[in-house]
Amino acid sequence: MTETTAPSGIARLATAEASFEDRLSTLLAWEGVSDAAVQHRVDEIIAAVKARGDDALVEASNRFDRLSATGMAELTLSAERLRQAYDGLPAEQREALAQAAERIRVYHERQKPESWHYTEADGSVLGQQVMPLDRAGIYVPGGKAAYPSSVLMNAIPAHVAGVREIIMVVPTPDGVLNELVLAAAHLAGVDRVFTVGGAQAVAALAYGTETVPRVDKIVGPGNIYVATAKRAVFGQVGIDMIAGPSEILVVSDGGTDPEWLAMDLFSQAEHDEDAQSILVSWDAEHLDAVAAAIDRLLPTLEREEIVRASLSRRGALIRCASREEAVALINRIAPEHLELSVANPEGWLPEIRHAGAIFMGRYTAEALGDYCAGPNHVLPTSGTARFSSPLGVYDFQKRSSIIHCSAEGASRLGRVASVLARGESLTAHARSAEYRIKE
Numbered sequence: 076m077t078e079t080t081a082p083s084g085i086a087r088l089a090t091a092e093a094s095f096e097d098r099l100s101t102l103l104a105w106e107g108v109s110d111a112a113v114q115h116r117v118d119e120i121i122a123a124v125k126a127r128g129d130d131a132l133v134e135a136s137n138r139f140d141r142l143s144a145t146g147m148a149e150l151t152l153s154a155e156r157l158r159q160a161y162d163g164l165p166a167e168q169r170e171a172l173a174q175a176a177e178r179i180r181v182y183h184e185r186q187k188p189e190s191w192h193y194t195e196a197d198g199s200v201l202g203q204q205v206m207p208l209d210r211a212g213i214y215v216p217g218g219k220a221a222y223p224s225s226v227l228m229n230a231i232p233a234h235v236a237g238v239r240e241i242i243m244v245v246p247t248p249d250g251v252l253n254e255l256v257l258a259a260a261h262l263a264g265v266d267r268v269f270t271v272g273g274a275q276a277v278a279a280l281a282y283g284t285e286t287v288p289r290v291d292k293i294v295g296p297g298n299i300y301v302a303t304a305k306r307a308v309f310g311q312v313g314i315d316m317i318a319g320p321s322e323i324l325v326v327s328d329g330g331t332d333p334e335w336l337a338m339d340l341f342s343q344a345e346h347d348e349d350a351q352s353i354l355v356s357w358d359a360e361h362l363d364a365v366a367a368a369i370d371r372l373l374p375t376l377e378r379e380e381i382v383r384a385s386l387s388r389r390g391a392l393i394r395c396a397s398r399e400e401a402v403a404l405i406n407r408i409a410p411e412h413l414e415l416s417v418a419n420p421e422g423w424l425p426e427i428r429h430a431g432a433i434f435m436g437r438y439t440a441e442a443l444g445d446y447c448a449g450p451n452h453v454l455p456t457s458g459t460a461r462f463s464s465p466l467g468v469y470d471f472q473k474r475s476s477i478i479h480c481s482a483e484g485a486s487r488l489g490r491v492a493s494v495l496a497r498g499e500s501l502t503a504h505a506r507s508a509e510y511r512i513k514e
């Protein structure tokens with residue numbers, strides 16, 4: 076039997092259906108959204124910014140963010156403007172921002188990788204030196220919502236890593252500045268802010284313009300234009316990952332209030348029409364109850380239209396046969412956010428191989444992680460949690476290998492290297508090593 080669609084538009088699937096795998100694959104395919112037209116537009120934007128710098132950056136910002144700037148001076152914010160925003164915040168917002176920032180800082184301090192070395196018996200020293208990047212570019216999305224929390228999540232780990240200069244870009248559609256975003260940039264110690272976004276901002280950070288300095292690495296989430304541009308400039312600069320539309324996969328054992336779960340699904344669906352919210356349970360009645368709660372609560376949402384579009388395009392309520400099938404689905408989907416709304420979430424952990432962040436138990440709403448729990452909310456999406464990890468201090472550092480041979484060590488290793496080099500017919504390598512062999 077094929078499950079149908081609920082009135083909200085969210086798809087109903089069951090693992091027992093013959094068409095399940097095909098339907099799931101179609102739902103999960105976000106890469107397909109980056110079609111040839113998007114790729115072509117992004118390539119054109121990047122080429123223009125690379126060739127014409129500020130002029131192309133201003134033109135693209137005017138066009139795609141509906142601005143009327145005449146030069147980059149109008150799209151640059153001073154440190155004084157950021158401080159003003161911070162000082163002007165209502166006390167409640169300033170306090171919430173400060174609490175979130177402190178919790179994010181404390182969590183990321185624990186991640187700090189240290190340099191290390193060891194000494195061999197002959198006195199040779201081997202190790203790894205960890206150094207921060209010189210200059211990081213952080214992309215803060217701003218097309219459909221403003222993200223002060225993303226300012227903190229990007230800039231604080233960069234600071235903890237010891238990055239010398241943090242450059243932030245954020246679009247301001249229709250020229251509307253968000254005071255909380257600016258205040259967060261002040262609080263998180265961002266050095267410079269440019270109010271540009273999309274592929275043009277990524278290109279400016281990658282190649283540099285007269286005004287925007289070229290950075291060593293670009294981090295942060297964004298829409299399809301941002302993701303496609305980051306992929307295109309990789310190699311010219313480093314990137315963290317391709318963090319696309321937000322996703323949530325909730326697994327429920329049937330014991331959580333259906334309205335809580337409906338709202339957890341909405342919380343990510345409201346980001347944008349491409350966001351993905353999926354609920355998995357083996358309890359058929361519970362799935363019906365959540366479907367009913369979705370229909371009931373949808374009209375109460377401020378962003379009802381976006382949520383409806385997201386749920387009907389990419390959302391799903393999936394009935395599986397067992398806890399084991401739920402685990403297999405988690406690892407197949409490799410979600411950005413996994414909510415384990417079950418009685419004993421600890422018991423599930425050893426079996427979860429792929430997920431950006433795991434929210435344990437009925438009380439841990441994913442939204443807490445978005446703002447203030449402490450871990451980073453910039454997470455791998457679209458199944459990339461199979462091979463990548465949350466944004467962290469380690470993304471703002473790089474490692475150099477350290478090799479310091481004693482005379483004895485050089486002689487010993489020289490014999491090994493010489494044999495291998497001659498085996499490769501690279502005789503200058505061999506002779507270089509042989510000079511140091513003690514007879």
Ligand SMILES: NC(=O)c1ccc[n+]([C@@H]2O[C@H](COP(=O)([O-])OP(=O)(O)OC[C@H]3O[C@@H](n4cnc5c(N)ncnc54)[C@H](O)[C@@H]3O)[C@@H](O)[C@H]2O)c1
Pocket residue numbers: 116139140215216217218219220222225246247271272273274275296297298299300301318319320321346347349350452453454456
């Ligand atoms: N993974 C995370 O940590 C995380 C955090 C926050 C947001 N998000 C996701 O980031 C995304 C943010 O997207 P957004 O759109 O709100 O903001 P955005 O800043 O990523 O994109 C807005 C920019 O896109 C460009 N653009 C829009 N339409 C265009 C067009 N037709 N042609 C060329 N360029 C165009 C414009 O330059 C605009 O400034 C959402 O999908 C949201 O779910 C992810």
Ligand SMILES: N[C@H](CO)Cc1c[nH]c[nH+]1
Pocket residue numbers: 222224225320321322343411445452453454
């Ligand atoms: N859920 C987003 C990451 O996917 C982060 C965020 C910021 N604000 C609200 N949510």
Ligand SMILES: [Zn+2]
Pocket residue numbers: 321342343346445
């Ligand atoms: Zn969110």
